Amino acid sequence: MSERIDIAVIGGGPAGLSAAVNAVARGKSVRLFSAGENPLEKAENVDNYLGFYKISGAEMMQKFRLHAESLGITPEKGRVVNIMPMGDRFLINFGGNIVEASAVILAIGVAKAKEIPGEGVLLGRGVSYCATCDGMLYRNKNALVWGLAPDAVEETNFLSSIGVKVMLVAKGERPEELNSQIPFISGAVSEVVGEDFVTAARVGDDIHRTDGIFILRSAIAPAALVPGLETEKGYIKVSRDMETGIAGLYAAGDCTGTPLQISKAIGEGLIAAQNAAKFIDKSKS
Amino acid sequence: MSASIVHPNVSEFDALLKGDKPVLVDFWAEWCMPCRMLGPVIEQLGEKYAGRVAVAKVNVDEQPDLAARYRIQSIPTVLIFNKGELVDTQVGLRQADVYAKVLDSIIDK
CATH class of the missing domain: 3.50.50.60 (FAD/NAD(P)-binding domain)
Structure with a gap:
């Protein structure tokens, strides 16, 4: 310190x-x-x-x-x-x-930023704001990163490097710096789905099954x-x-x-x- | 490391739950920066409630079975048990008085 x-x-x-x-x-x-x-x-x-x-x-x-x-x-x-x-x-x-x-x-x-449906109630039950804090808990599990901040790509690469099966959702085109084996979806997450714990995230009309979602805002x-x-x-x-x-x-x-x-x-x-x-x-x- | 805090394994933790004191347990890990910020708060609580509450820290990397049992998906997570039953769950950082209030309400009963 x-x-x-x-x-x-x-x-x-x-x-x-x-x-x-x-x-x-x-x-x-x-x-x-x-x-x-x-x-x-x-x-x-x-x-x-x-x-x-x-x-x-x-x-x-x-x-x-x-x-x-x-x-x-x-x-x-x-x-x-x-x-x-x-x-x-x-x-x-x-x-x-x-x-x-x-x-x-x-x-x-x-x-x-406006909170999306499901985000508040599932915070700490699959919703996280900090990849470096909670990433290790998702090793060998599925996670989705919703990247709204410039450092989201770096954080997604980090999650992948520690063994999280991660995909990135962000607007625009696939970022060049994103590791090539990580799936990318162009779009925005509109809802976090789950009863007691996160089970999925809605991106446009699609539902993606996931154990966790990292929402990274500036x-x-x-x-x-x-x-x-x-x-x-x-x-x-x-x-x-x-x-x-x-x-x-x-x-x-x-x-x-x-x-x-x-x-x-x-x-x-x-x-x-x-x-x-x-x-x-x-x-x- | 404070003497008033215990670092139980699974069987030691189960013994704590069966004990006569309320149990406060902080799930944490080395790599989790917010957990390290909560550390001094947990130590304060350990000293303040020494002899009245069992204050425990569980490293989720060393005790994955305990983390899995309580479905810890974000750390720090602090659980408070009374008579073996879960009475409070706090995910993320909180100020000391948040935990103290819960503990006081149990002890005063």
């Missing part, structure tokens, strides 16, 4: 970068974990952020990032799979490494990310201090609710960072 840091920021969008910049400004040690591309990158034109107008989203993100980098904050690319509140600290599973932090700021954006629902985290209509519940119901855990930006705008995200990032810093100072004294 690496050395404990003060604040872990999850998410490299405007809210996350704002939180990181303000946490460093308060003398805290910070690591910023980012899953990848931010939706702002794709905005052709941004006109609703005071002082910056007629600017592309990509250019704006670049400025935000440069600001963070000037303070020594380099976003670390990878997936945060779980965050475990331990009472006096947090354990963060960052791509298979455990990082320890005194406070955490979630700036994870909005998960566009965004993980907040409640699946942190055990005990309270949400409302998919958004994380926060106080005016951007504190969640869990002490030391803050949230900022789109993940806390509408309006889904840059200025709100940046303001919330600031508030979350200030209060996280206060929280740490208080618990140290």
